[in-house]
Amino acid sequence: MVSSEAAPLAKTGGLADVVGSLPSALRALGDEAAVVIPRYASIDLKNARRVYDRLAIHFGPAQYDISIYQAPGEFPLYLVDCPALYERKGFYGELGVDYPDNHIRFAVLARAALTVARFLFRTEVFHCHDWQAGLVPAYLRTTFATDPTFLGVKTLFTIHNLGYQGLFPKPALPEVGLDAGVYRPGGMEFFGRISYIKGGIEFADALSTVSPTYAREIQTPEYGFGLDRALLARADVLTGILNGADYREWNPETDPLIPARYSTDDLSGKQTCKRQLIEEFGLPADAIQGPLIGMVSRFTRQKGADILAEVAGEIVAEGMCLVALGTGDPEYEDFFLRMAAEYPGRIAVRIGFDNALAHRIEAGADLFLMPSRYEPCGLNQMYSLRYGTVPVVRATGGLDDTIEEETGFKFAEYSGEALLEAVRSAAKVFADQDAWRAMMRRGMAQDFSWGTSAARYSALYRQLLAGPGVNPLAGKIF
Numbered sequence: 001m002v003s004s005e006a007a008p009l010a011k012t013g014g015l016a017d018v019v020g021s022l023p024s025a026l027r028a029l030g031d032e033a034a035v036v037i038p039r040y041a042s043i044d045l046k047n048a049r050r051v052y053d054r055l056a057i058h059f060g061p062a063q064y065d066i067s068i069y070q071a072p073g074e075f076p077l078y079l080v081d082c083p084a085l086y087e088r089k090g091f092y093g094e095l096g097v098d099y100p101d102n103h104i105r106f107a108v109l110a111r112a113a114l115t116v117a118r119f120l121f122r123t124e125v126f127h128c129h130d131w132q133a134g135l136v137p138a139y140l141r142t143t144f145a146t147d148p149t150f151l152g153v154k155t156l157f158t159i160h161n162l163g164y165q166g167l168f169p170k171p172a173l174p175e176v177g178l179d180a181g182v183y184r185p186g187g188m189e190f191f192g193r194i195s196y197i198k199g200g201i202e203f204a205d206a207l208s209t210v211s212p213t214y215a216r217e218i219q220t221p222e223y224g225f226g227l228d229r230a231l232l233a234r235a236d237v238l239t240g241i242l243n244g245a246d247y248r249e250w251n252p253e254t255d256p257l258i259p260a261r262y263s264t265d266d267l268s269g270k271q272t273c274k275r276q277l278i279e280e281f282g283l284p285a286d287a288i289q290g291p292l293i294g295m296v297s298r299f300t301r302q303k304g305a306d307i308l309a310e311v312a313g314e315i316v317a318e319g320m321c322l323v324a325l326g327t328g329d330p331e332y333e334d335f336f337l338r339m340a341a342e343y344p345g346r347i348a349v350r351i352g353f354d355n356a357l358a359h360r361i362e363a364g365a366d367l368f369l370m371p372s373r374y375e376p377c378g379l380n381q382m383y384s385l386r387y388g389t390v391p392v393v394r395a396t397g398g399l400d401d402t403i404e405e406e407t408g409f410k411f412a413e414y415s416g417e418a419l420l421e422a423v424r425s426a427a428k429v430f431a432d433q434d435a436w437r438a439m440m441r442r443g444m445a446q447d448f449s450w451g452t453s454a455a456r457y458s459a460l461y462r463q464l465l466a467g468p469g470v471n472p473l474a475g476k477i478f
């Protein structure tokens with residue numbers, strides 16, 4: 001697997017959770033999986049082993065010297081060390097601005113992954129995640145098309161989020177040693193620029209995304225971010241495989257990060273978690289009586305802060321409180337900071353990334369709100385179910401696939417009004433504590449563990465390997 005994130009070492013969102021857990025689930029099924037990610041400044045190499053030293057990657061006259069480390073763990077996790085490119089404060093940028101050399105940073109990641117496959121981990125399938133890994137299929141179809149090491153090797157490209165595409169100006173092509181021939185509509189050209197995500201979409205042998213509904217949605221103009229036609233053209237190789245939840249980390253019965261543990265049989269610990277969460281966020285003690293809404297989210301356009309802000313006043317007027325944790329675009333962080341300033345003692349916000357606090361919110365809230373504009377899969381709603389924290393979600397992508405009438409509240413239209421109505425319905429059920437606890441328990445009994453999804457990936461890898469080969473010279477199926 002090639003990815004820009006893997007939990008717990010490098011995480012900004014759900015991609016990291018997936019890449020951090022899926023390899024173990026695959027191993028449990030008898031498959032071997034290894035992961036390649038960049039070694040960012042925040043990753044300590046103290047316990048890692050250097051497994052490949054000083055390898056030069058050449059893009060025309062430019063040279064990037066990398067070393068490869070292996071981190072200890074359940075599966076081989078290879079860290080690509082190249083201080084000039086990765087030893088920085090952020091993964092992708094700082095203060096909302098992307099690093100100007102991201103095209104090079106993630107081209108080097110792709111080339112390093114090919115090196116890992118050549119020397120360290122015999123690879124039959126490259127499973128590439130999101131635009132940051134999009135150049136792996138592109139190099140395999142061009143620069144390395146006739147390299148005997150990669151004959152018969154297959155690629156699966158998984159889209160976790162179509163909204164991030166890796167777009168760069170055309171002159172970036174020679175800077176990453178890519179064949180000029182890829183610059184065409186059926187290749188990596190996208191409205192006059194180069195698109196790394198198209199490297200995956202056009203050149204991978206198979207495509208997947210992280211829920212069946214999102215797989216359908218991205219083939220429509222409304223959700224396609226300009227790529228719907230390209231995806232429609234490849235619909236025959238595109239599948240939706242729902243993400244799993246790693247219950248070793250997200251389970252209120254065993255979670256060491258929450259103040260009190262609880263289960264379906266004994267929910268009393270949840271009340272302790274709620275009380276402490278209210279205190280931690282500085283809300284008045286009487287907030288314990290009404291429904292407490294929790295949010296943990298990247299604060300971006302995707303996640304629905306704008307429609308929430310429209311109705312925040314009405315929500316608190318209903319006697320509900322909201323605690324939110326997130327970080328992201330300054331514009332969307334502001335939405336939350338303004339709501340907190342406007343409704344002190346009712347809405348409280350923490351800006352930042354804090355995994356332990358994310359667990360405490362999952363455990364301490366009554367409702368978990370995800371009013372997403374779009375949501376490829378979403379993991380927090382699955383975690384919420386397990387914590388008896390009833391999800392209120394917009395019916396889109398994976399949210400629609402994982403939440404049912406019996407386990408949560410869904411609304412269809414992307415509007416403040418629709419959101420408010422769903423929250424009000426939840427408050428009504430909350431008022432009847434027996435009905436509420438029954439709903440919590442139904443959610444807690446749901447099983448979204450990785451086994452089923454990992455088996456689907458495993459079957460897909462096998463299907464790829466059994467399928468027709470691609471003659472790289474002709475670029476046609478033979």
Ligand code: ADP
Pocket residue numbers: 012013014015017296297298325326327352353354355358377378379380381
């Ligand atoms: P996305 O990948 O779009 O951000 P997901 O719901 O798939 O959404 O996954 C988000 C993951 O990142 C969850 O594990 C969530 O708990 C975590 N997360 C998001 N923001 C924060 C934050 N500010 N602090 C801690 N964890 C966060």
Ligand code: GLC
Pocket residue numbers: 013014015018160161210243375376377378379398
């Ligand atoms: C993306 C999506 C999210 C998904 C995650 C992992 O960041 O926004 O919906 O759960 O990737 O696949």
